[in-house]
Amino acid sequence: MPVMVEEVMDILRPESGNIYVDATIGYGGHAVRILELSAPDGVVVGIDKDEEAIEWVKRKVKPQWGERLIVKHGDFSNMGQMLHEEGITEVDGILMDLGMSSKQIEDVERGFSFKDDGPLDMRMDRRSALTAAEIVNRWSEEDIADILRTYGEERFARQIARGISDYRKKKEITTTKQLAEIVKKSIPHKFWGKIHPATRTFLALRIVVNDEMKNLERGLEEGINLLKSGKRLCVISFHSLEDRIVKQTFKKSLDEGIAKAISKKPILPGKEEIMKNRRARSAKLRWLEKDRRIK
Numbered sequence: 515m516p517v518m519v520e521e522v523m524d525i526l527r528p529e530s531g532n533i534y535v536d537a538t539i540g541y542g543g544h545a546v547r548i549l550e551l552s553a554p555d556g557v558v559v560g561i562d563k564d565e566e567a568i569e570w571v572k573r574k575v576k577p578q579w580g581e582r583l584i585v586k587h588g589d590f591s592n593m594g595q596m597l598h599e600e601g602i603t604e605v606d607g608i609l610m611d612l613g614m615s616s617k618q619i620e621d622v623e624r625g626f627s628f629k630d631d632g633p634l635d636m637r638m639d640r641r642s643a644l645t646a647a648e649i650v651n652r653w654s655e656e657d658i659a660d661i662l663r664t665y666g667e668e669r670f671a672r673q674i675a676r677g678i679s680d681y682r683k684k685k686e687i688t689t690t691k692q693l694a695e696i697v698k699k700s701i702p703h704k705f706w707g708k709i710h711p712a713t714r715t716f717l718a719l720r721i722v723v724n725d726e727m728k729n730l731e732r733g734l735e736e737g738i739n740l741l742k743s744g745k746r747l748c749v750i751s752f753h754s755l756e757d758r759i760v761k762q763t764f765k766k767s768l769d770e771g772i773a774k775a776i777s778k779k780p781i782l783p784g785k786e787e788i789m790k791n792r793r794a795r796s797a798k799l800r801w802l803e804k805d806r807r808i809k
């Protein structure tokens with residue numbers, strides 16, 4: 515279920531004749547709303563690094579919208595190049611709805627979830643080489659502790675890395691359940707808290723497997739560059755590290771005069787939305803309005 519759809523539309527204010535980018539089209543929820551509001555001839559370029567999402571959108575969404583919806587498989591860090599291939603050099607609005615879709619989380623074979631047993635994969639783009647299994651079985655204990663600390667903000671990083679290192683001496687770690695069990699055993703029960711003890715470990719691995727922080731920095735830069743003067747970029751983030759990058763990049767753009775205005779505080783979903791859609795509970799929406807174009 516797409517998050518904060520109407521809040522995003524209030525910021526982007528889609529209009530006919532304009533070109534929009536949905537840099538994380540997923541299963542098309544936001545993109546379809548932009549297409550509806552920019553009727554009869556607004557165009558959406560939908561990008562996603564997940565080929566399964568792209569194939570689904572091509573089959574289920576594109577037929578209804580024809581040439582008004584252009585679908586591209588790739589990383590939003592290459593947004594400029596992907597638009598260039600379509601002869602587009604500037605756009606009227608961009609949305610980046612970060613993280614994973616419910617379909618990705620629920621598909622056991624993708625290995626994102628510790629709730630069901632699946633292969634330890636976590637690649638959003640299956641063409642890339644690095645998997646979560648590669649990290650937990652081949653990286654040094656120190657490097658594993660380091661990423662758990664940095665990207666998972668995990669206080670038991672050292673203990674979990676030790677648990678992984680001890681386990682893999684006996685047996686290769688190939689499944690999500692195996693890893694979740696190792697993490698559980700590495701954290702004293704009294705520190706488990708409200709969320710599943712493996713949540714932070716899985717988040718850290720996903721961030722590293724998909725190079726999420728670097729791609730986000732590049733994607734924001736590309737997006738800001740592509741915007742026409744007076745037009746807006748919207749970003750929905752789902753954890754503090756992402757939100758920090760968005761906040762800092764927007765602030766820098768404002769200080770440098772590239773942005774005319776930015777959201778002062780993140781916009782949060784309403785109570786009703788959170789009740790209907792649990793995934794919305796950690797969402798934060800920020801926007802930037804372009805001032806001048808630099809090249």
Ligand SMILES: C[S@@+](CC[C@H](N)C(=O)[O-])C[C@H]1O[C@@H](n2cnc3c(N)ncnc32)[C@H](O)[C@@H]1O
Binds near residue numbers: 515539540545591733
């Ligand atoms: C929360 S979902 C988007 C849901 C979408 N807005 C909808 O309404 O269905 C996030 C999507 O972003 C994609 N994604 C994440 N990082 C990406 C990146 N760097 N480049 C392109 N797509 C990315 C994921 O594959 C996933 O499909």
